[in-house]
Amino acid sequence: MTAMADTSSSSTKAKKKRKKGFEPRIVSFCCNWCSYAGADLAGTSRMQMPPNVRIIRVNCTGRIDPSFVLDALAQGADGVLISGCHPGDCHYTSGNLKMRGRFVLLESLVEQAGFDPRRVHLQWASAAEGDVFRDGVTAMVERIKELGPNPAREED
Amino acid sequence: MTKRVAFAQLTSCWGCDQSLVDLHFRLLDVLPELEIVYWPAVVDYKLKDLEALPDDSIHLGFVEGSCRTNEDLHLLKTMRKKSKLLIAWGSCSCYGGVQGLGNQWPIEELVERKFLQADSVTDPRIPESNMPGFLGIVKPNPAHVKFEMVLPGCPPTSDNTYDVVEALLTGKPFDLPERTVCDECPKEREDKHIVKFYRTHEGKIDPNKCLLDQGYLCLGFATIGLCGAQCPTVNTPCKGCFGPPPSVKDHGAKIISALGAVAEMSPEELKEAFPDPIGSFYFTDYAASYLSSITAKKRKEKEE
Numbered sequence A: 001m002t003a004m005a006d007t008s009s010s011s012t013k014a015k016k017k018r019k020k021g022f023e024p025r026i027v028s029f030c031c032n033w034c035s036y037a038g039a040d041l042a043g044t045s046r047m048q049m050p051p052n053v054r055i056i057r058v059n060c061t062g063r064i065d066p067s068f069v070l071d072a073l074a075q076g077a078d079g080v081l082i083s084g085c086h087p088g089d090c091h092y093t094s095g096n097l098k099m100r101g102r103f104v105l106l107e108s109l110v111e112q113a114g115f116d117p118r119r120v121h122l123q124w125a126s127a128a129e130g131d132v133f134r135d136g137v138t139a140m141v142e143r144i145k146e147l148g149p150n151p152a153r154e155e156d
Numbered sequence B: 001m002t003k004r005v006a007f008a009q010l011t012s013c014w015g016c017d018q019s020l021v022d023l024h025f026r027l028l029d030v031l032p033e034l035e036i037v038y039w040p041a042v043v044d045y046k047l048k049d050l051e052a053l054p055d056d057s058i059h060l061g062f063v064e065g066s067c068r069t070n071e072d073l074h075l076l077k078t079m080r081k082k083s084k085l086l087i088a089w090g091s092c093s094c095y096g097g098v099q100g101l102g103n104q105w106p107i108e109e110l111v112e113r114k115f116l117q118a119d120s121v122t123d124p125r126i127p128e129s130n131m132p133g134f135l136g137i138v139k140p141n142p143a144h145v146k147f148e149m150v151l152p153g154c155p156p157t158s159d160n161t162y163d164v165v166e167a168l169l170t171g172k173p174f175d176l177p178e179r180t181v182c183d184e185c186p187k188e189r190e191d192k193h194i195v196k197f198y199r200t201h202e203g204k205i206d207p208n209k210c211l212l213d214q215g216y217l218c219l220g221f222a223t224i225g226l227c228g229a230q231c232p233t234v235n236t237p238c239k240g241c242f243g244p245p246p247s248v249k250d251h252g253a254k255i256i257s258a259l260g261a262v263a264e265m266s267p268e269e270l271k272e273a274f275p276d277p278i279g280s281f282y283f284t285d286y287a288a289s290y291l292s293s294i295t296a297k298k299r300k301e302k303e304e
């Protein structure tokens, strides 16, 4: 019961809400040294990007506690995107590899709890890759639109 | 003046009571100062005896177990009404307990599994008459009513309960410590480079060295240190039964965070090493996790 439970069996009310133009709210944790700069570059080069993402800057993806991600989901974020330096390029050597290990466990935990693991995503994007960052965000928004609102989201 | 004390059991294994009775003769030190007004595990009291007491007339109300049925919830609310000080006693009461793991499935599925499909069932039927009815989800008791004190543990050690009773009798404060089981553990620790995790029956444990360093999932690092590290001391990895220290919001998230830092394994190997993350990381406190609260909201939306 993962993807199916999320999309097909939620109440008709939620479905109506989705039809009325559902705009996902996505929290993105970005590493300061790469993806945050990449996001900035995407902005300054005036690349088109969906406006659904709230970016939270962290010093390194290795500083992202898995509880931040779960907390964001429990508070109703429709998706969480983590963006860090490419493996081998972490400013602190291996923070991103620690994040990668945490991420697989987190993903498998979320899935076991009956929550669609596609709501959490990990990507790599360097400071020069504004386009990679933008593509990641766009793909994430598309994925979440398909999944619909987070079932834990309070009515707004 | 003697203190009026009550012990109530909700859905539980009664192990917390067992642990209290294990005080043996030390019970005699405190018993003269206590007047027992309700303790069905030991004395023949009925619910109506508790209901007949005046409100706020119990000085110390201990609640063991969590709410799986409507009757549990009624008993909990009655205890709250009758008690001046309410104590969540044991991990069931503080976090929901082992039965909180049931939150992974809707209650209908659990009932069918138990009463219709279990291998031991010969006359499959769901009992209906004189039943209190189940609650859809297990929550920590402090999410139902207000508590003045929490004492986790599955069960709390005899000493833990003794210390709490003593503190309550003398008016001394009793605060949960931030220390972990590792802080109380006698094993030698080294820099951690874990390349493989073992099940407890695999390999041979070096009794002098930290179990986690040897690749056994010992959760002492993420677990509040109240038990005196009793499991690792006898070479059994800590399962985290006391829950996390007070500053940690989600036990499993804390465990995952640490494993990501110490495991030198590929993502695939790491994933494979933990096929049941909920069961491994939230032995007694899944009902207190972020994910369980999401599930609760999700089911509520479905019902509407």
Ligand code: SF4
Pocket (backbone or CB within 6 Å): B012, B013, B014, B015, B016, B017, B064, B065, B089, B090, B091, B092, B093, B097, B098, B153, B154, B155, B156
């Ligand atoms: S906390 Fe543990 S020992 Fe106490 S009643 Fe619950 S399951 Fe039993």
Ligand code: SF4
Pocket (backbone or CB within 6 Å): B181, B182, B183, B185, B186, B187, B189, B209, B210, B211, B212, B213, B218, B219, B220, B221, B229, B232, B237, B238
């Ligand atoms: S054996 Fe367990 S409790 Fe002891 S130091 Fe190692 S991890 Fe901590």
Ligand code: SF4
Pocket (backbone or CB within 6 Å): B154, B181, B220, B223, B227, B228, B229, B230, B231, B232, B237, B238, B239, B240, B241, B242, B243
């Ligand atoms: S060592 Fe861990 S599992 Fe054992 S009693 Fe202490 S907290 Fe519980």
Ligand code: FES
Pocket (backbone or CB within 6 Å): A031, A032, A033, A034, A059, A060, A061, A062, A084, A085, A089, A090, A091, A092, A093, A094, A095, A096
């Ligand atoms: S500095 Fe970017 S992920 Fe570590």
